Amino acid sequence: MPIINFQGQKILCKIGENLRKILLKNDLNLYNGKAKYINCMGIGSCGTCAVQIEGEVNAPxxxxxxxxxxxxxxxxxxxxxxxxxxxxxxxxxxxxDGFWGHKTHKKLKDN
Known part of the structure; x- marks a missing residue:
């Protein structure tokens, strides 16, 4: 089972699971600021769940x-x-940082 390292947490998941769903299911703060409430709910249109990933994932x-x-x-x-x-x-x-997670510096704390 793959391990996801995010915000100091290690989470196990099944191969092929959706990253957004896993992070939210584990109460990890994927969104910055009000993007937690104002987002596209996973359809890929808003861009607020943008993250940098190192490791093996599907092609975009x-x-x-x-x-x-x-x-x-x-x-x-x-x-x-x-x-x-x-x-x-x-x-x-x-x-x-940034509403869309687009800034060039890391998020330092949960909002």
Whole structure:
């Protein structure tokens, strides 16, 4: 079973599970500020669940690529939408600051 490292926590999941669902199920703060209440609920249109991932996950789908191709996101950043990401192996997930998680510095505390 893959291990997800996020905000100092280690979570086990099944191969192929959706990253957003796993983080929320484990009461981990995926969203910054009011994005916790104002988000697309996992359909891939808002971009507020953007995270950096190191490890094995599925290739970005068209929703992930499309949303990250316009501001405040950028195709040049190595972010992914947690709602469109399947965990395939051990991963480390980093959430950055900003409503969309698009800033270049790490989130230091939970909101």
């Amino acid at each position: 789908n068209w929703k992930d690529k499309a949303r990250r191709s316009f501001p405040p996101h950028s195709r040049d950043r190595d972010l992914r939408l947690a709602c469109q990401t399947e965990v395939l192996g051990d991963i480390t997930v980093t959430k950055y």
